[in-house]
Amino acid sequence: MMNVLSSTSATQLAVAHWNESPLYLSEQERYSRYPWLYEAAEFRYHQGRRVLEVGCGSGCDVLQFAKHGAKAYGIDVTPAHVVLARQRLMGLAHIIYADGTRIPFASESFDYVFSCGVLHHLDKPREMVQEILRVLRPGGRFNVLVYNRWSHVPLILMLKHGLKWRLWIENSTAPVHIELYTLRKLRAIFAPIRLTIKKYECYHNQKLGQFIGWFLGAKGSKPVS
Numbered sequence: 001m002m003n004v005l006s007s008t009s010a011t012q013l014a015v016a017h018w019n020e021s022p023l024y025l026s027e028q029e030r031y032s033r034y035p036w037l038y039e040a041a042e043f044r045y046h047q048g049r050r051v052l053e054v055g056c057g058s059g060c061d062v063l064q065f066a067k068h069g070a071k072a073y074g075i076d077v078t079p080a081h082v083v084l085a086r087q088r089l090m091g092l093a094h095i096i097y098a099d100g101t102r103i104p105f106a107s108e109s110f111d112y113v114f115s116c117g118v119l120h121h122l123d124k125p126r127e128m129v130q131e132i133l134r135v136l137r138p139g140g141r142f143n144v145l146v147y148n149r150w151s152h153v154p155l156i157l158m159l160k161h162g163l164k165w166r167l168w169i170e171n172s173t174a175p176v177h178i179e180l181y182t183l184r185k186l187r188a189i190f191a192p193i194r195l196t197i198k199k200y201e202c203y204h205n206q207k208l209g210q211f212i213g214w215f216l217g218a219k220g221s222k223p224v225s
């Protein structure tokens with residue numbers, strides 16, 4: 001594959017990390033592990049609309065948009081994930097090897113942009129936010145999920161692994177850039193766009209997810225003018 005990377009070290013770390021240990025869950029595994037995700041991502045509500053997932057990984061979520069009738073596209077910067085996503089999608093959605101800070105689509109060409117677990121791996125996250133807003137049509141909506149700093153997960157990892165707890169956040173201990181978000185930081189990155197933010201994910205008791213959840217889900221829309 002031709003190199004499409006922005007030159008940041010965070011992107012290079014991400015590619016090395018997920019090429020070494022690609023993340024693949026079946027649909028059954030993913031939505032029983034994250035029971036809130038189906039509604040939070042709004043998979044069912046974009047029939048006939050153009051939907052883009054930025055950082056689609058091995059394609060489980062982009063498949064759900066496609067199954068529910070969206071014209072679905074996924075981009076990812078890790079070649080191993082692009083291969084897995086194309087195998088999973090079998091042509092139901094377009095999967096493109098691309099960087100979220102240089103999205104290879106025309107301005108105002110999508111109705112909805114979704115991204116789960118990606119923005120916190122960027123060292124220049126505003127560049128991805130600007131690209132998401134560029135490719136959305138006026139009035140189009142975005143839905144971006146990132147890790148929450150004030151969640152139970154860092155505490156548990158610190159108790160288990162001590163000072164090197166950050167290495168244990170992802171699916172292997174190969175280093176990867178991770179920025180944990182507060183509500184304030186998330187709002188600042190999207191400013192002046194207003195966000196509706198919800199917390200999700202507490203494996204042992206999902207009701208607690210709304211208070212100490214590991215994910216912050218930020219929804220908003222591109223101003224009409």
Ligand SMILES: C[S@@+](CC[C@H](N)C(=O)[O-])C[C@H]1O[C@@H](n2cnc3c(N)ncnc32)[C@H](O)[C@@H]1O
Nearest residue numbers: 014055056057076077078081099100116117118
């Ligand atoms: C934790 S995985 C999440 C994958 C998928 N969204 C999910 O929820 O399973 C992070 C993904 O972000 C991708 N990624 C990291 N930086 C990226 C960038 N600058 N542009 C596009 N994708 C990126 C990685 O390649 C990886 O597939």
